[in-house]
Amino acid sequence: xxxxxxxxxxxxxxxxxxxxxxxxGASPAFIALQGERIVAVGIPAEAEEWIGPxxxxxHLKDAFIMPGIHDNHVFFTGYMSMHRGVDxxxxxxxxxxLELLKQEAEKIPSKQNVYAxxxxxxxxxxxxxxxxxxxxxxxxxxxxxxxxxxxxxxxKFAQDKYQFLPDQCSAESRALLLYDMMQDQELVRQEFLDxxxxxxxxxxxxxxxxGFDRHSALLPVLEELExxxxxxxxxxxxxxxxxxxxxxxxxxQYKERYQGEFLRFQGYKLMLDGVVADHTGxxxxxxxxxxxxxxxxxxxxxxxxxxxWAADSHGIKCCLTAEGDAAIRKAVDMIEDCNRNRGAQRIxxxxxxxxxxxxxxxxxxxENGIFxxxxxxxxxxxxxxxxxxxxxxxxxxNESRFYxxxxxxxxxxxxxIGTDLPLFLTSVPDSLYAASFRLFPDGSPPGGWNxxxxxxxxxxxxxxxxxxxxxxxxxxxxxxxxxxxxxxAVFDRNLLDTAATEIRDARVILTITAGQITxxxxxxxx
Numbered sequence: 001x002x003x004x005x006x007x008x009x010x011x012x013x014x015x016x017x018x019x020x021x022x023x024x025g026a027s028p029a030f031i032a033l034q035g036e037r038i039v040a041v042g043i044p045a046e047a048e049e050w051i052g053p054x055x056x057x058x059h060l061k062d063a064f065i066m067p068g069i070h071d072n073h074v075f076f077t078g079y080m081s082m083h084r085g086v087d088x089x090x091x092x093x094x095x096x097x098l099e100l101l102k103q104e105a106e107k108i109p110s111k112q113n114v115y116a117x118x119x120x121x122x123x124x125x126x127x128x129x130x131x132x133x134x135x136x137x138x139x140x141x142x143x144x145x146x147x148x149x150x151x152x153x154x155x156k157f158a159q160d161k162y163q164f165l166p167d168q169c170s171a172e173s174r175a176l177l178l179y180d181m182m183q184d185q186e187l188v189r190q191e192f193l194d195x196x197x198x199x200x201x202x203x204x205x206x207x208x209x210x211g212f213d214r215h216s217a218l219l220p221v222l223e224e225l226e227x228x229x230x231x232x233x234x235x236x237x238x239x240x241x242x243x244x245x246x247x248x249x250x251x252x253q254y255k256e257r258y259q260g261e262f263l264r265f266q267g268y269k270l271m272l273d274g275v276v277a278d279h280t281g282x283x284x285x286x287x288x289x290x291x292x293x294x295x296x297x298x299x300x301x302x303x304x305x306x307x308x309w310a311a312d313s314h315g316i317k318c319c320l321t322a323e324g325d326a327a328i329r330k331a332v333d334m335i336e337d338c339n340r341n342r343g344a345q346r347i348x349x350x351x352x353x354x355x356x357x358x359x360x361x362x363x364x365x366x367e368n369g370i371f372x373x374x375x376x377x378x379x380x381x382x383x384x385x386x387x388x389x390x391x392x393x394x395x396x397x398n399e400s401r402f403y404x405x406x407x408x409x410x411x412x413x414x415x416x417i418g419t420d421l422p423l424f425l426t427s428v429p430d431s432l433y434a435a436s437f438r439l440f441p442d443g444s445p446p447g448g449w450n451x452x453x454x455x456x457x458x459x460x461x462x463x464x465x466x467x468x469x470x471x472x473x474x475x476x477x478x479x480x481x482x483x484x485x486x487x488x489a490v491f492d493r494n495l496l497d498t499a500a501t502e503i504r505d506a507r508v509i510l511t512i513t514a515g516q517i518t519x520x521x522x523x524x525x526x
Contacts, residue, residue, distance in 0.1 A: 008052025010034050010515065014044055015060040017494040021067050021466045021479035024458040026496050031065060033486045036514040041480055063509060064494045066461060067480055068205025068487030070468035071426045073319075073352055073373050073418025076209050076218065077178045078171050079198075080191050081145060082422050084181060085115025088144060094128045101144070102136060113180070116144035119153065128153045130166070143177065145169060149422065172271070175212050175242040182217030189221045196232040200519035202426045203489030203508040206234035208418070208472060210269050212242045214250050222263055231262045232518050234487075236472045238319060240269040246307040251316045261485075261514075266472055267317040269352070270307060273299050273327035276355050277389050281324030284358065288395035299327065305334055312338045317347045319373060323355040325401075332361045332370065339368050348471055352418070356394065356402055366411030371471045376417045376431035376460060377424045378403060385444040405435060405455040415459070416468040428464055428495065429506040436460050437500040457496050486515040 009032035018029035020041065030047035032040035040050055051057055086104050091097045097119060105114050114137065121127055133142045133155035141158035145151075152158075152166050152174075159165060162180075164173040171178065182188055199207065211218060215237060225231040237258075239251065246268060254265040274280025274297055279287055282295040304320075311318050320331040328351060335349045351365070352373035365372065382388040391399040408415055419426050433439055436457045438448035448454065455463070469478030476485045490510035498506060511519040 006039065006050075007034065008055050009039060009050040010054075011056045011058070011512075012047055012050055013058045013060060013065055013488070013490070014047055015065045015490075016062050017064045017496075018480065019064065019066040019458075019461060019496065020481065021462060022481065024456075026064065026066075026494060029065075031480055031486075031488065033512070033515050036486055038480060038482055038484050038486050041482060058490075058510065060490060060510075062494060064491040064496075064506075065480070066203075066489050066491070066495070067465040067478055068489050068511065068513060069203040069426060069428060069464050070206045070208075070416075070472070070474070070478070071199070071204055071419055071421065071464075072208045072416040072468045072471065073375070074207050074209050074421040074426075075171055076192060076195055077182065077211065078149075078422045079195050080188070081115075081171075081174065081178060081181060082117050082149065083191065083194075085117060086144070087118050088116050089118035089120075089147065091119060092123065094124050094126075094132070097124075097128065097144070098132055098136065101133075101142060105137065105140070105142075111140045113140060113158075114142045115181075116142075116153075118147050119144060120147045121151070127151065130155060172212075172240075172242050178212065179217065179243070185217070185221055188218065189225070192218070192221060192225075193232070197519070199233060199426060200511045200513075201508060201521075203428060203491070203511050203519075204233060204426050205487040205489070205511065205513040205518070206236065206468075206472075206474065206477065208266055208468075209235055209237045210240050211237055212240055213244045214247065215239055219258075226260065226263045233513055234262050234264075234474065234477070236264045236266045236474075238266045238269045240271070241307070246270075246310065248310055248314055248316075251311065252314060255316060261476070264472070267319070268307075268311050269319045269321060270304055272301075272304060272320055272322040272331060273297075273324050276323050276393055279393070281355065282322075282327040282330075283324040283356070283394075284326045284329070287393050288398075289392050294326065295324065299330075301330055308334050309338070312342075312347060312349070315347065317349050319350045319352050321352045323353045325356050325358040325361070328354060328357045329361050332364050332368070335370050336364060336368050348473075350416070350471060357404065359401070359404075359407060362404065362407050362413060363411045365408070365413045370413065371467075372408055372413050372415045373418050373471075374403070374405070374415060374435075374463075375420055375424065376405075376435035376455070376463070377419065377427060379434040379438070379440055379449070380424070380430060382440055384440045384442040385449055388440065388449075400450045400453065403435075404450075404453045405459075406453040409455065409459060414467050414470065415455070415463045416471050417460070417463040427504075428461070428489075428491070429503050431464070432457055432460055432495060433500060433503050437503070439500055443501075461495065486512055488512040
């Protein structure tokens with residue numbers, strides 16, 4: 001019997017729809033696991049020889065088995081700050097919220113910050129006033145971030161301490177605050193494990209997390225979890241210089257120190273421009289709704305280029321965040337110059353966001369092997385096509401240049417997907433709805449928005465899996481093949497054969513990371 005040679009599997013998964021990531025379609029198959037690895041993949045009839053008395057068999061019928069999801073752009077600190085303190089999501093009035101903040105202050109040590117999150121100006125009918133907090137809290141900072149992460153209700157004490165204004169709520173603006181929030185290591189440990197559980201319920205088995213400066217508050221927590229064998233997903237991380245300049249010595253230390261299967265350094269993130277929607281993205285031509293203006297904020301390209309070259313010269317890769325076509329062009333120029341100097345020894349640099357690329361620069365990205373980190377759920381920021389801003393800022397004739405995934409694929413640009421979490425929570429079904437069907441939340445427009453520029457569903461799945469694995473050097477993951485790590489996500493329906501009207505209802509029912517179940521909907525595990 002063959003089992004004498006290879007031994008029985010610890011776990012076997014059987015389904016009529018298995019997407020291995022090698023082919024574009026899904027077909028009936030089984031996956032056999034031993035320990036952390038996949039030991040067999042084949043037609044269902046061959047599964048029996050791997051099943052012994054102690055083998056756990058998952059008869060998944062028409063459920064969809066695919067490689068584990070890799071979210072290539074997340075901010076744990078952003079998620080943490082949106083879940084720390086008092087939940088104001090369902091609080092109906094400003095006065096009720098104020099009373100809850102006072103009650104929270106009575107429970108915690110004096111002078112300790114009071115945090116809250118989730119309130120809505122739409123619900124309350126107005127922005128809450130600073131004076132209410134100033135009168136109630138004179139010797140401690142109070143910070144309550146709203147549901148859309150666009151405004152912080154905060155007292156003067158908090159503004160002076162953390163040096164940002166209520167309407168300056170980007171993660172970078174809140175860097176000092178986030179640093180303080182990360183100092184309670186035991187709390188951060190629990191919050192990170194909660195974060196990992198949320199991701200496991202969405203099929204995520206690995207992430208690339210962006211941390212500010214040295215990321216010194218989170219790394220000890222991750223190291224401790226890794227040493228204890230309790231890190232529930234693979235954490236790759238990049239450093240974004242915010243409060244301090246890019247620190248090459250730290251990067252070299254991290255490159256040497258963090259290179260394991262579960263905790264690995266991935267270089268730097270450098271922000272070039274802002275956001276096209278608010279006219280801070282750097283554009284080659286003036287905005288259609290703001291004549292003569294190509295950017296409302298300046299970009300220090302000279303300083304950014306110096307930092308990028310320093311990283312590249314030490315063999316450390318970078319992710320350059322660029323939204324407007326002028327910023328994207330500059331990012332391509334920088335990487336192209338480095339590639340020219342390096343010859344065959346290219347580094348896997350990437351460009352993230354890529355909201356409004358010029359067609360010529362998409363072609364150059366493909367020629368230079370530049371990885372694209374896109375947010376495939378991005379259309380869902382707009383309630384409808386009618387409310388979308390793309391035509392307004394760039395002109396109707398240029399609207400189709402936004403999120404042009406098909407041109408990237410045709411230019412052989414390797415596409416990876418991230419969420420910029422907490423901008424979005426990871427959702428493969430939502431990404432298919434937005435990036436493949438090209439629909440807005442209300443289902444508009446009929447037939448999809450510039451549907452010819454969408455990503456085929458199989459390419460969306462590959463961007464979430466094998467492409468992200470390649471970019472992060474996770475050669476042992478990304479596909480379902482013999483010898484690969486047993487990182488697996490299972491959805492309740494075939495994602496390649498579900499209508500647009502139903503795709504967002506798809507749910508993960510099982511997640512396995514390195515052979516261990518991190519989420520099981522049937523048993524409420526994870």
